[in-house]
Amino acid sequence: MSTGDERGYGGPGRTADPYSTIGGTRQTRTRLPDGEGDDYGAARRPARSSxxxxxxxxxxxxxxxxxxxxxxxxxxxxxxxxxxxxxxxxxxxSSTAATGTRPVTGKNGSIPTGFAHDEQGAQSAASNFAVALGSAGMFSADTRRSIVEATHDPAVVEGLLTDLTKAYSPGLLENLGLHAEGTTPSGLTFVSRTMPVGTKVVEHGGDTATVEVWCTGLVGMAGQDSTKPVTSRWFTLTQKLKWVGGDWRIESSSQTEGPTPVNGDNRASTSDEIASAVQGYGGFTYAR
Structure with missing residues (x-):
């Protein structure tokens, strides 16, 4: 299955790219009010006239x-x-301002749940679903099932899992530097993260919504002996959502490349620095 098709969202696609579905300060000198001079004998400046x-x-x-x-x-x-x-x-x-609406009321494991039954809730849901479906957990069969069940309409879960088993093939996993079953080699850190940049409601009709999520993502292997360096991607996910069982769930999704900004002139960090950052910095619950 290709992640660029109707169900693609952060998993591997037709290629090995798993994202075919990141001045100075002023110093202040304080003058003490007492005395005609400071400790070094310098005379105080006269008071500024009104x-x-x-x-x-x-x-x-x-x-x-x-x-x-x-x-x-x-x-x-x-x-x-x-x-x-x-x-x-x-x-x-309004395109970037926070609404102040409470984004979620609970969590299903590590995935936020209980989104509001409105446009804001649909955008919050789509953002958090993008994060979950672009995570490293999607590369292991056990955690993949729990993620898909927490984010998708139950009517599409089993068929989607069958397609994903084919997509996350042993060959693809090995090409990413993972073992055939999706585990990470000793001494290395597998990185797969998606960070939403913004959302846009394309359609909203009560119990259905279509939301675009503009994302940047990281994927690769971090560590001293890594031969698969962590790289960044920019892409837009389009998620068709349905209100099911009192919450938003994905019916289907697709992906397009970009919009992609021009790369800056930042020095690329070492693989060990990236591994340390991934292990030390947690993620967020995204809200609209």
Missing amino acids: RSLVVLVGVVVLLIAAIAFANLGGGGKDGKDGGPASAGGRPDS
């Missing part, structure tokens, strides 16, 4: 006002809130 203080405050206020006005983008019809960024306006603030 007139100078008023002028200084006025300049600061004008500077802040100028910066605020520049950030408004001129206030033309294309510069109002919600105007298209490509037309010179600012992005709609």
Whole structure:
């Protein structure tokens, strides 16, 4: 099964790529109020006159006002809130602002559950499902079943697991540096993480929703003797969700490549540094 098809989502696809479904400070000097000089005999500076203080405050206020006005983008019809960024306006603030709605009410193992029965809940569910389905647990048959059962409509679980067993073949696992049964060689750390960057509701109709999740991901083997270095991927998952048994579940999903930003000039970390980071930094529960 290819992860680029109707059910693909963070697992391996037609190729070995398992993602075909990451100034200075100012120093402050404090002047003590007592005495005519400091401990080194230097005379204190005369107090600033009230007139100078008023002028200084006025300049600061004008500077802040100028910066605020520049950030408004001129206030033309294309510069109002919600105007298209490509037309010179600012992005709609709702595209990135937190809603404040409690994202979940519980967990099924390590996977959040109990999402709200609305658009916000659907976006939170899709984000957390993307994380679970892009995790290292998908490469082991036992944990794969628990992840799929916690994220999918029960009506599609068994058929999907059959397809995934074929997709996560011993050959694919060995190509990633894993043992044929999905375990990691001694002394190495297998890395597979998905991090949602943003979500978008394509369709919402009460008990159904289609949500796109823009993601970046890491996959590879970290450790001193690794020959499969950890690399990053950018992709967008489209999940068709259904309200089943009092929660959102995936009916089907697909993936497209990107949008992919230009790589920065950061120094690539060593394999041991990546392994240490993966072991030391935990993940999040994502909320919209």
